[in-house]
Amino acid sequence: MTLIPPELEQISAATLQHYNANAEPFREGTRDHDVTQNIAALLRHIDAEPPFAILDFGCGPGRDLKAFTALGHRAVGVDGAERFVAMAREETRCEVWLQDFLHLDLPAARFDGVFANASLFHVPSQELPRVLRQLHATLKPGGVLFSSNPRGTNQEGWTGGRYGAFHDLEAWSRYMVDAGFFELEHYYRPAGLPRDQQPWLASVWRKPAAA
Template identity: 85%
Template sequence: MWRVREEAATTLGIRLTKSATTSRRARSRCIGRLAERSASPIAACARRGHARSASAFASRAACPRRHPRLTLTDHDVTQNIAALLHHIEVEPPLTILDFDCGPGRDLKAFTTLGHCAVGLDGAERFVAMARDATGCDVWQQDFLHLDLPAAHFDGIFANAALFHVPSQALPRGLRQLHATLKPGGVLFSSNPRGTNQEGWSHGRYGVFHDLEAWRRYMADAGFVEIEHYYRPAGLPRERQPWLASVWRKPVA
């Protein structure tokens, strides 16, 4: 298996030293670099797709008469917001990271509830819209180049977000989200569920995890499961395409 990775490293232009082939830690670093290299072309295309979505949304939002149903509150995620807040065990106001915040719908919801919310999105257009709509700090970062403060947030809200991260890059990204949570902090995630298919759909990249695969990714990153449920609520399972889950960073 390592021979295959060594050959792949040569193909990608990564030079492995003798210590890299004998040290477990060095091997892990090299494997991580391989994963990030292989995810980079996908990520570049995904960023362009996300930017196109942001531009299209902004264009529709600029013409409310032609698109009267397009608002920042056109999709009810109050159940998901409540699930995150319910499991955070510190006194409010809370510091919340809205991961892949889009135009700011959920940032506005958190600030209305009295919390300190920070947005993060990879699309410049969405970042500008979210800042204008909410007055919150919004950081422009993408999932392969996160630069997050250590142990800073009480909670992370990743609603319809993490399934866009290529599977090769997901472990590293989840570890970074784990690191930016305070001990005892909580991460909420909602993804469209599937049987672990991965690829392009309507110009966006997606990975459609099943519950067991998602549990493995989260556990490997150091999270402990609190609960999971399927959405929309009140429907038969075959009509609940979304898998929502809540996770804690252990205190010790």
Template identity: 75%
Template sequence: MTIPLSDLEKIAALTLEHYNQRADDFRDGTRDHDVSQNIAALLRHIQGTPPFAILDVGCGPGRDLRTFSKLGHTAIGVEGAARFVEMARADSGCEVWQQDFLQLDFPDSRFDGIFANAALFHIPSQELPRVLRQFHATLKPGGVLFSSNPRGGNEEGWNRGRYGAYHDLDAWRGFMADAGFAELEHYYRPEGLPRDQQPWLASVWRKQDR
């Protein structure tokens, strides 16, 4: 079933409002989350000489923008929630673009890497191919995309005020391959736990010529 534009706009607006209303609590609750494994997974696959140009998709309050900057890279955030945009600009000192998944506007061949940590699962499945093609276009040749999403059985819908799509590995591989990406690695998080206690699927992909 195709989701009409009016419903897509509602999905985007209500999900972003959920975060806007809880922005301070979200920042406080995630400030100390350790995503160093994910950042390292992106950076080790980028070819060339640093510093790298990194696009942090769904950058939230700016925690990871600060990390990339401290590592010497040029990081730009993209975020739909207005409160997060304000926080990220203030806390990281980085450039942050306010855009949601319905109105992404990226320059061509700008970035060495895209970091999409806990962000892409909010995109309805029917819109995901378009968004991934936009990511493909904004990466430099051979650029790298990292994603981490809560995994599931390919169901989607509303979950506690937010819209989410919960893909398994095979489905995610299909979306990425169709968009022109080749898999570099994948793993489940948190580290060191049984698989049924690892709700996050992380994966790294290289842009292929199309």
């Protein structure tokens, strides 16, 4: 079923309203989440001289912006929730852009890496090719995109006031390749558990150097 523009706007508005209404509990509930494995997966594949220019896509309250900055990199955040943007700016003093994922305005070829941790799954599947092309365009040639999404069987819809699309590896890979990326690695999280207890699919992708 194709979503028409008013439906897409409603999806985005309702999801962002949920995050704005629950910004403080979300910050407290995720403050101590250990995503060092994901940060390291992005950084080790970047072929550039540090410090790296990193776009934290869906930066939320700024936890990972702060981590990238502490490692010496130049991190910029983008998020569609006004309260998250305010929190991230205050917490990190980084540049943070307020942009709806369905209405992005990103600079061309600015970033060495894009860190999309638990964010791209909010993009409806029909809009995902366009959003991925925009992320491809904001990367420098040879740049790297990391994504981590809750995985599923390619279903999408509403869960707890938020819209989400839950891709398996095959479908996610097809979207990424069609957007012009090639895979560097993928893994499931949390590490060390049986696959049925690993709800997160993490993957790392490169924009060709000649692109």
